[in-house]
Amino acid sequence: MEMAIRTRGLSKTFGHTRALISLDLAVAPGEVIGYLGPNGAGKTTTLRLLLGLIRATAGRAEIFGTDCQEDPVAVHQRVAYVPGEVNLWPSLTGEETLHLLGRIQGNVDEAYRDELIERFGFDRSKKVRTYSKGNRQKLIVIAGLMSRADLLLLDEPTSGLDPLMERVFRDCVREARERGQTVFLSSHILAEVEAVCDRIAILRAGRLVEIGTLAEMRHLSALQVDATLDGSVPDLSRVPGVSAVQVEGNRLRCRVVGSMEPLVAALAQANVRHLVSTEPSLEELFLAYYGDESGPGADPDGS
């Protein structure tokens, strides 16, 4: 099957900084994929490589089978991009900007554009330099979504939008999926990714560390178990799969990887009064991947 996005060994080095290290990624048409990572993980670098704005140090990237570096124009005909940082021509009005970008992009659904302007409550009569950050972001989001591109590349698209507008944006992404458009959503807003994405890729310090559906990730990661016992908590140090044991009187909190069976067996003698197991939220998964390493190890040139 022809993939919407396929990268093989895609790498980018800026000076001595390795912004992206051998990325292998395949995104099927119609899929909505969340691309997660802390600041500087290499998210924006990946997008700029996919758009051919910067040259890969090694490896290659294809969009719908076309090489991103060799024929960026053919790639751009099937792609719409929404950047997180908006730098538009300050002397043009919102309407002039939309007109210009529409003419250059082609394939604009004018009825949908007008609908988007309505839904985002955007006033297009002002000059770009007078717009607030949120309004500039609305403008660039509308400019990206108004073309019926096969692939939407979104780089932290809701930065600066208020919660109401964020919700409108999520609706738009869902509609895009229903129309069969592929969406690549780079973000660090976990709720946004959790709400709209089929699959999630997690990037750390330039490397892809995990990719899968949220359910798969939860399955692979630890469950949190809270239990209250009648008797004292037995020694759990030798129970397979159990870690991070915290005991407070007759209350227990621990993490379990894999089967619950050994823990349940170990607790059976102590008469369990109350037992709750919780799946980790995306936030907990995210923090588990980065934890203490998201700060200093991150590179400055990434996203």
Added chain:
Amino acid sequence: MDRENGGGERRPARTVAVTTARRAARPGALWGIVFGATIAASAVSYDSAFPTAASRISLTRIEGNTAFEALFGPIRRMDTVAGYTAYKSGMFLIVLAAIWGLLVATRQLRGEEDAGRWELFLSGRTTRGRAAFDAALGLGVGAMALWVPTFVLTAAAGASSRVGIGSGASAFLASSVAASALMFMAIGILASQLVPTRHDANLLGAAILAGSYLLRMVADADPRLAWIRWLGPIGWIEELRPLTGSRSLAFVPIAALVVACVAISVRLASRRDLGASALRARDSYRSRTFLLRGQAGLTLRLTRPVIVAWAAVLVATGLVFGLVVQAAGNALATSPGIQKVIARLGATSAGAAAYLGFVFVYAAALVAIAVASQISAIRNEEAAGHLDNLLVRPVARWRWLAVRLAVGAGFVLLASVLVGAAAWVGAASQHASLGLGRLLEAGLNVAPPAAFVLGIGALCFGLWPRWAIGVTYGVIVWSFLVEILAALVNSNHWLLDTSPFLHVTPAPAAAPDWRAGAWLVGLGSIAALAGVVSFVRRDLAGP
């Protein structure tokens, strides 16, 4: 909010002054070196160009000639190094210093505000008015940085017994140049408060500079109108008479202008909202989309104000060249000294044609500077991130740059035709016997060096984008220095070959050398092509 901080920590209010000073001092010192070198080169070359008393006396015959005085300022004591130097480079440096002062001031005030960085300062312990005042202080340090090398290099050259310009006169000259920068810094600070963007502030300041230059031209064209000189900043600098009289009286209006502009700016800054302007801008605009159909239309739309402004400057320049052609030609015919200077450039005609051949070198420099501004627009489009919006859509990189360069090349052609045509209109009104064809040819003759500069700029943009603007203007400044040094060395010296301007003949004083022109255009085109190829293969580069 500006309370004294008792600890060792630097007071935040001073941060604005220090930051601005740091950003203005470096380019200020760099320009000071260029200015000082220009003055020194001009002073040193006088002796070898006019070694005998007779040749020097012959130069004095153009003193009082209103045609030459209207163009580049009063001519005094041409038989001395000081008088010749003041005339040869004085007005040019005063105008350059004014332009630099204006640009650096609007960049540090309105530019920082446009970019959203000003509010970082204002969120600290300072106020809007205080920050504007501190920025003005910082810019003042920049003007000082311009003064020092200008003085040192002039005094160093002046110490030679053949030159004999004293350190006092050198300091006065450096002060005159720095005063020009300082006044237009103050005007830039005020313009930054009045209008909502840096672009508008630059246009406003440039209009004041052009108007003030025009006033002094009128004043110098007719001795009965000399009082008009006191109506504008450039006239005041002229009244200082650096090197030829050193009269300090004109420092009074200069100081008054600077103080008034800064005081009004501080007041306006503390009253207006951040991001707003004292002259209220409209809230909504009627959209005009007729040009915005693609990248070429966008380029025209964005560069139109700049192109129109340059076209106006070039037409005015050509017109003035033409208007004074008869008077200047007559003066030339009686001054073998100046004839010799022009003959060195390759002139074969005398009289009016020789004069135009001489001044068209300045037109060539203007057209080249106008073209360099296109290179800086191209680079700024990339640095500001505006280009990303086009290149993430189906616009090929090579095509984008090719269109921008084509607009630049079209502009060169338009500019050179306009200069030639305007000079013809001026000359025809004075019944000079110079045909339209001959002056259009002379106009087109200034195009090849500008095309070469455009090509070099494009090459740098492709290879080293962050250096492109500096290198492009550097080529022009270098060429100007070589032009001055030309008097010092043999006419076939390799140094002269490094200036594109010395490869074309001074038409209409000589027949245009189209072969040399074609070489320049050809080399420029190859450089531009290499620039496009490099640009396609490199990463986009931020600021």
